[in-house]
Amino acid sequence: FDAMRSDYGGAALDHAVAAARVHCLLLLFLRDVQRRRTAAPESVRAGETSRKRLVTEAKKYIETHYAEPTSLEQIAAALRTSPFHLSRVFGQESDFSLFGYLASVRMTKARQLLLEESLSVAEVAYAVGYASPNYFAKVFRRAFGIPPSKARR
Secondary structure, three states: OHHHHHHOOOOHHHHHHHHHHHHHHHHHHHHHHHHHHHHHHHHHHHHHHHHHHHHHHHHHHHHHHOOOOOOHHHHHHHHOOOHHHHHHHHHHHOOOOHHHHHHHHHHHHHHHHHHHOOOOHHHHHHHOOOOOHHHHHHHHHHHHOOOHHHHOO
16 A cells, blocks of 8 residues: 555546556455355365264274274274264264164174074174173163064064
């Protein structure tokens, strides 16, 4: 603005040049504002994408490691994120809590094993990651409404 003021001599042509420069500056400011407005939704979309990717990776990890004793800290470490962040994002982006999803995967696999193989209930419990066959039977009954011994029939 100081350069424009020093160039302004008072003539009509000087006035037109100064007005053109002001318009140019205003257009540059406007373009910058519009870029920032359109950049914000992209960063939000990128955040949503990374959140969905985290949930997808967590589900893949659980589907691969469901038979192992696991903790939130182990899953978060494998995915290189904090346990709090993983738990919060998983709950917000899916229909289950992280451990609700783990239990669902385990129960689905347990039902398949009971129907397809001749394993005992205790062997199925161990195969899907439960250390206690009694606790497994309790969770199975809650999930399917029948004890695991009757699911085979």
